[in-house]
Amino acid sequence: MESLKVGPVPWWMRIKGRVLVFGIAMSIVPSLFLGLASFKAARLHLEGTIQQQNLERANALAAEIREFVQNMADSLTHVASTNASVLLGQDQVARNSILGTLLREEPYLEKVTAADRNWRVLSQVARREVILPHSVPAKLEKVEFTDERSFAISNVFFTGDGRPEFYLTVPIQDPYTRQVIGYLQAETDLKGMVTRVANLRIGQAGYVYLTDEKGNLISHTDFSYVLRQENVRQNPSVRGFLSGESPSHRGREYDNSDGVRVIGLFAPVGNPDWAVFIEQPIREAYQPISQFAFKLVGIVLFTGILVTLVSVVFGLKLTRPIENMEGEVRRIISTGDLESTVVQQTQDEIGRLVQSFNQLLHLLDQNSKKLKAEKELLTTVVNGIGAGMALLDAEKRIIWWNSIFADWFGSDRLQNLPCERVVAGEGMDCLLPENDRVVSLEVNGVHRFIRQMFYGLAPENQENAAYLLLLEDVTQRVEMEARMIETDKMAAVGLLASGVAHEINNPLAVISAYSEELIDRLSEKSLTPVEVREVLNVIYGQVLRCKQITDQLLHFARRGKQGWDLVDIGLATARTLALLKHRARQKRVGLESTLPEGLLVLGNENEWQQVILNVMTNALDASPEGGVIKVRAWREGISIQVEVEDQGEGIPPSQVKKVFDPFFTTKPVGQGTGLGLFVSYGIVQKMKGELNLDSVEGQGTKVRITLPSQEEGDDEAPTKGSDC
Numbered sequence: 001m002e003s004l005k006v007g008p009v010p011w012w013m014r015i016k017g018r019v020l021v022f023g024i025a026m027s028i029v030p031s032l033f034l035g036l037a038s039f040k041a042a043r044l045h046l047e048g049t050i051q052q053q054n055l056e057r058a059n060a061l062a063a064e065i066r067e068f069v070q071n072m073a074d075s076l077t078h079v080a081s082t083n084a085s086v087l088l089g090q091d092q093v094a095r096n097s098i099l100g101t102l103l104r105e106e107p108y109l110e111k112v113t114a115a116d117r118n119w120r121v122l123s124q125v126a127r128r129e130v131i132l133p134h135s136v137p138a139k140l141e142k143v144e145f146t147d148e149r150s151f152a153i154s155n156v157f158f159t160g161d162g163r164p165e166f167y168l169t170v171p172i173q174d175p176y177t178r179q180v181i182g183y184l185q186a187e188t189d190l191k192g193m194v195t196r197v198a199n200l201r202i203g204q205a206g207y208v209y210l211t212d213e214k215g216n217l218i219s220h221t222d223f224s225y226v227l228r229q230e231n232v233r234q235n236p237s238v239r240g241f242l243s244g245e246s247p248s249h250r251g252r253e254y255d256n257s258d259g260v261r262v263i264g265l266f267a268p269v270g271n272p273d274w275a276v277f278i279e280q281p282i283r284e285a286y287q288p289i290s291q292f293a294f295k296l297v298g299i300v301l302f303t304g305i306l307v308t309l310v311s312v313v314f315g316l317k318l319t320r321p322i323e324n325m326e327g328e329v330r331r332i333i334s335t336g337d338l339e340s341t342v343v344q345q346t347q348d349e350i351g352r353l354v355q356s357f358n359q360l361l362h363l364l365d366q367n368s369k370k371l372k373a374e375k376e377l378l379t380t381v382v383n384g385i386g387a388g389m390a391l392l393d394a395e396k397r398i399i400w401w402n403s404i405f406a407d408w409f410g411s412d413r414l415q416n417l418p419c420e421r422v423v424a425g426e427g428m429d430c431l432l433p434e435n436d437r438v439v440s441l442e443v444n445g446v447h448r449f450i451r452q453m454f455y456g457l458a459p460e461n462q463e464n465a466a467y468l469l470l471l472e473d474v475t476q477r478v479e480m481e482a483r484m485i486e487t488d489k490m491a492a493v494g495l496l497a498s499g500v501a502h503e504i505n506n507p508l509a510v511i512s513a514y515s516e517e518l519i520d521r522l523s524e525k526s527l528t529p530v531e532v533r534e535v536l537n538v539i540y541g542q543v544l545r546c547k548q549i550t551d552q553l554l555h556f557a558r559r560g561k562q563g564w565d566l567v568d569i570g571l572a573t574a575r576t577l578a579l580l581k582h583r584a585r586q587k588r589v590g591l592e593s594t595l596p597e598g599l600l601v602l603g604n605e606n607e608w609q610q611v612i613l614n615v616m617t618n619a620l621d622a623s624p625e626g627g628v629i630k631v632r633a634w635r636e637g638i639s640i641q642v643e644v645e646d647q648g649e650g651i652p653p654s655q656v657k658k659v660f661d662p663f664f665t666t667k668p669v670g671q672g673t674g675l676g677l678f679v680s681y682g683i684v685q686k687m688k689g690e691l692n693l694d695s696v697e698g699q700g701t702k703v704r705i706t707l708p709s710q711e712e713g714d715d716e717a718p719t720k721g722s723d724c
Contacts, residue, residue: 164189197209205280215241238266387472452469612642
């Protein structure tokens, strides 16, 4: 027995190392799992609390802004509705007085303008400047009002001193007709809102900012962002607002414009279409979680150290008997002595393991002796099976063979040679997609037919074998099949001979009649050269007809050439039907055929004609007088279909499965050999086709043959040596 060499085992692969790792893992993993679960729960709770607080602040600020704008709009609407006639009247002093009063009562209004229905300015009053007549614009910029609100808001703009403002416009309606007769516009200061945003604190480093519907910064906790018009449109929260997303109580984590990781959320104002944004640095928000995580790591480390010490002591005590057993097993492996035993030192599980191992050694010793005897028996069977066997690797090189394979191909030149060089010669592939293939080979100087089969093997084997090649000598079977086909053909020729004789009688009768007439008239010397030529032409035509009939019979009767070629199914079938016309007329059975040319398959034309003759003979025998046999062929996808249908008595269901058996026939004794369908089935199978029979008793039989279609120039036909 070959000794097994075992090198030093790393500590992490030894049992003591595994016990140590297991102890540490079982102490740290639960603690770590519980800690992580607690950490996750605390983080989610804190995150939800912070985000809920920030969302409430954002919603409150949005409500204040919305209320502020609505109050300003209500004040303007009230003035416009109660003073419509004065605001649009001819009294300039009264109109300016009303506008000035509005400025005094609303501290956030900087400038108020009254205009008629055509947006032409009538009066303009400002808080911080004197409006001169020449500085008043001729018209206000036209704004659009929606049905949902009675005021319009312009885009936010900034004054020279950096104050954000916007124009608030309300319509002036006729108190009686409610028709719009003018407009009242106020330049509104947002400084109060800016101050409110600046004073709203979010932790130590959080901040609040306000944008309009286009993402322009209106206000910020750090007003310097507003002064330099910081671009905040790239923040995910702003992008979500601009894209029309609904606000969520769950904020987003992202990097702000300063590169700080923050939690951001927003609350839309609604009217106007602005939004309030709150962003808080994650580091500040999750600071309590970081402290908790630090404590958790400390607990896990302390537990791991304690468990490691316990595991080391326990592992050494547990693994010492196992190491002693390992030494004994190595000794047995090195000596190959399966009859020795390992000394049992303890009575625990390890002691019982030693006892079981000793029993296993005894069984191995007995099985080893049995395997040797079975190996000798298997060698005798493999060598006496009568077939050549070889194992091939993935590259189809021979790595093992039995004695018969060696007798056929020699044993001194097989190792690691490609299979096709040994079995089939140069250029042939042993492992074709076609299994169960019969090839013609020269074996020890004798021509033999060899049946070649191969089987894929599981990749997990010691010899790295990928395939089992099995070669069986089927020379006697192939020759018997060839004789059977030839016998069936000769029987068919004999069957056709009488019909051909009758076919020849008709043209011979014509020849005889014209010859007698020619002799008689020549003796009377009443024929002209032209009449002689006409009579001879008729005789010549009938001779050609006889020759055509005999040629068809000879073409069918002669032994076909070996190998395959392209066969025109329609043309070959039509030739066979021509030989059966006389017999069909004798039985008064009609023949209807649809046989287009150009339906090409790979095969032997002579063998195909024999298939059609056998099928047609059965159809004629089964057809009653006055019946019709339909023969047609057509292309269907990548296959050629040939169908023969008769109107005979059909075949009983109990006999349908037997019609392809050799020597089985339903005809009376002396009228059939029982080989026709059997031989035809074998020929169609050899052509890679299918032959199916569908018969209903009392209604007739339909035979359909399916063959793979080929095209002109196709060079995939089997070689002469592969034909059987």
